[in-house]
Amino acid sequence: MYRDRMPMSSGRAPGSADDAIPPDLVPAIGYIRVSMWHEEAISPELQKTAISEWAHRRGRRIIDWIEELDQTGRNFRRKIMAAITRVEAGEAREIAVWKYSRFGRDRAGCQLNLARIETAGGQLQSATEEIDAQTAIGKFTRGMLMEVAAFESDRAGEQWAEAREHRKAAGLHGAGRAKFGYVRLGRIPDPDRPGRTRRDLSDPAGERYVPDAATGPVLREMYLDYTAGGKHDTIAQRLNATGITNAYGRRWSWDTVRDVLDSGFGAGLLRVHAKACQCGKATRCRRKDFLPGAHEAVITQAEWQAYTARRALVAATPPRVRAASWRLTGLLRCGHCGSKMSVLKPGGRNRVPRLRCSRWTRFHDCPGGGRKIPYPVALGAVGDWLDTEGITLAGAGRTVLVAAAADAAKAERELASQIAGVDRRLTHLVTTKMLDTEMPEEVWAASRASLLAERAQIAADLTAVRRRAAVNTASVTAAITSLAEGWDVLPAPRIREMLAALIHYVVVWRADEDGVKVHRARVFPAWEPEWAGPGSEGIPG
DSSP states (O other), rough: GGGSSSSOOOOTTOOOOOTOOTTTSSSEEEEEEEESSSSOOOHHHHHHHHHHHHHHHHEEEEEEEEOOSSSSSOOOOTHHHHHHHHHHTOOOOOEEEEHHHHHHHHHHHHHHHHHHHHHTOOOOESSSSSSOOTSHHHHHHHHHHHHHHHHHHHHHHHHHHHHHHHHHHOOOOTTOOOOOTTTESSSSEEETSSTTTETTOOOOOOSEEEOTTTTHHHHHHHHHHHTOOHHHHHHHHHHHHOOOTTTTTTTHHHHHHHHHHTOGGGGTTTEOTTOOOOOOOOOOOOOOEEEEEEOOSSSSSSHHHHHHHHHHHHTOHHHHHHHHHSSTTOOOTTTTTTBEEEOOOOOOOOOEEEEEEEEHHSOOTTTTTTTEEEEEHHHHHHHHHIIIIHHHHTTHHHHHHHHHHHHHHHHHHHOOOOOOOOHHHHHHHHHHHHHTTTHHHHHHHHHHHHHHHHHHHHHHHHHHHHHTTOOOHHHHHHHHHHHHHHHTTTTTHHHHHHHHHTEEEEEEEEEETTTTEEEEEEETTTOOOOOOOTSSTTTOO
């Protein structure tokens, strides 16, 4: 075929543009990839020269070059997909690579994307592994070469995994990167591998991270700022305004601040992929474990727990509530039906905000009749609760929280045991049904439904108890102290956030006492059992 005949030499340099190239040569896209693995760091110039010489020999016309530097071949989230799309569009007929391993090292990805190319009538060509992939032996050879590439990738991955496990056992960061707030010692730049480091043989102490005298205090202040009510974006703005850059000398953004603080490195911890997770996507998986590191922490464990407690609280708060205009937004419940209550702004003859049941607003079937309750009733109940219970808890009453957590932990064990017992009864019931073929179907179904309902109720109780057991004593006492000092000056969203760490909700209702209609409110602390609903805890419903 004409495409396999060698064209006349034009004396051009390989890779240079030349308008004299015959236009009827097979159009191809040259693809160059340099891996992050240093043993595969074949220079782009070498790859481009080899592809250009191959095209000159084989009668191809390189219509474009796609280069990806420092990119792994273990996935296809790369520019190579654009080249495949252009082949499918008929713009090019072939994709030329230095070796088949440059196309990719992922078995499934290589097969799927190679099929896309060939379905469109195209071909993948290797400049240094010239085979005819249109024959059986050619397809077999190409498949073997791609399998070897995948094997090398797996072997390299295992070596990196072993290296990371070794570093983790030594209490070192797995990737050995720069960490804000710390200085990395025991490593020096590698002259043979730009951008990488090697061990400093003159330092007998070996690799280690020590707090930086300049940025270490800044990192601690970032933690304390967020715990005190700051936001990741405002912290980033403050750092940028003062000219403080991150560990790589770049400006801060809200997500880089979040990642630095969430890593726990400043607390002396290493964040690693959860060992129990088998997803195979360690870098993107959200399931993480924290292990003790060999480096010194810049914050205390209590400060780290306070940070994680606020992070969990903010994550569980809807975005609209985070900017709440009222201190009790999202924390109010109707004592007549248990539904949420919304705050109505003052207007007309009403000079104070009022509360209205959301169920009545939507369906008009609340037993309370949709009567509005003054907002100060609920707010005053919270203030009174803080003046009594709050003072006790912030002082010598820390033992109250500790005892509540211990009781919750004991109840958690008991409920877990009950669930295990119900599961054994379910297993016995199923076994009995299999052996006793004469058991009426309705008897078996009723027994099973009863056991499942019992299990669901115990599971609901267990969820509530675990929430009580998870109450952070340090964050509770810190929130009470902050509320006592800033009740009249802190913004509503911040007060609402601190209250969410203290209470489940505030239940409000309208009662008839000796023929007089009165409004009542009751606070349910986070470390006590949740309200069981209308008609319980002295709330009439």
